[in-house]
Amino acid sequence: MNSQRIWRIGLTGGIGSGKSTVAGLLARHGAAVIDADAISRSVTATGGRAIAAIAQAFGPQMVGPDGAMDRQAMRDRIFQDVQAKRQLEAIIHPLVSQITAEQAQHALDTGHRCLVFDVPLLVESGERWRRQVDRVLVVDCSTDTQRQRVMARNGLPVQDIDRIITQQASRAQRLACADVVIANESLNLLELEAQVSQVAADFGL
Incomplete structure (x- = not known):
């Protein structure tokens, strides 16, 4: 592969696959890792860019005393109202895209030629992420291995792990x-x- 070109890599994998470890290793090789999940959490955290819009759309009760979105209250609201989920996504997704673009531009401005977009739900998002990257890199393992790793790491019961796995794209x-x-x-x-x-070598790192 041409080591002089700029590569945009979409990195994904199921829970317990080792995706975060791979992201860290790619960063050690010199890739700029842009964590879409962390960005999404940041916009609803204290002082996040989505907070004012969330308060306006859903009411001030959706913002906790710490200035962050009340996640439990929002989960309850979304559970009762499917439209609320779409409304929240309409607030969050453009902000995530904006911050992602800002971080990508900063990485390019500082000399990085390989950008790794760490996106847990890349496959689930359809074309929204796929059209933004040159290659999709999947970290793969069996469902049994996912269960074993998450149990060892987080101590979650098997039924909770299986619920998370079924909410994600399948291995296939x-x-x-x-x-x-x-x-x-x-x-x-x-x-x-x-x-x-x-x-990493294949992408000029």
């Missing part, structure tokens, strides 16, 4: 969207680092 759906796959089934950290190093 992610693989169908993948241009590059890192198979993180039974790798130790050194073996995973070797796979990531090869992928």
Whole structure:
């Protein structure tokens, strides 16, 4: 691959796949990692860019004493009103896109030639994310491995983990969207680092 070009890579994977570890390893190779999930959380946190619009659209009771969105109150509202979910997304998604673009431009201005967009729900978002990246990199493992890792990491009961897994795209759906796959089934950290190093080299890192 041409090491002089600028690459925009969409990184995704199911819960427990090791996606965050891969993102960190790519950053060590010199990629600029832009975390869409962190950006989404930031706009509804204290002082976040979405807070004023949320208060205006849903009422001041949706903003807690700390100035952040009251997530439980919003979950309850969305559960009762499907339109409220679309209304919230209409506030949050443009802001996430704006901040993502700002971070990407800053990365380019500071000399990065490989931008990695860490997007947990990239496949679920359809074309919204796919059309913004050159390649989709999927970190893949079996559902059993996902369960084992999340239980060890978070101590969640199996039924809670399975509920999260069923809310995400299936393994087959992610693989169908993948241009590059890192198979993180039974790798130790050194073996995973070797796979990531090869992928990084392919993108000029």
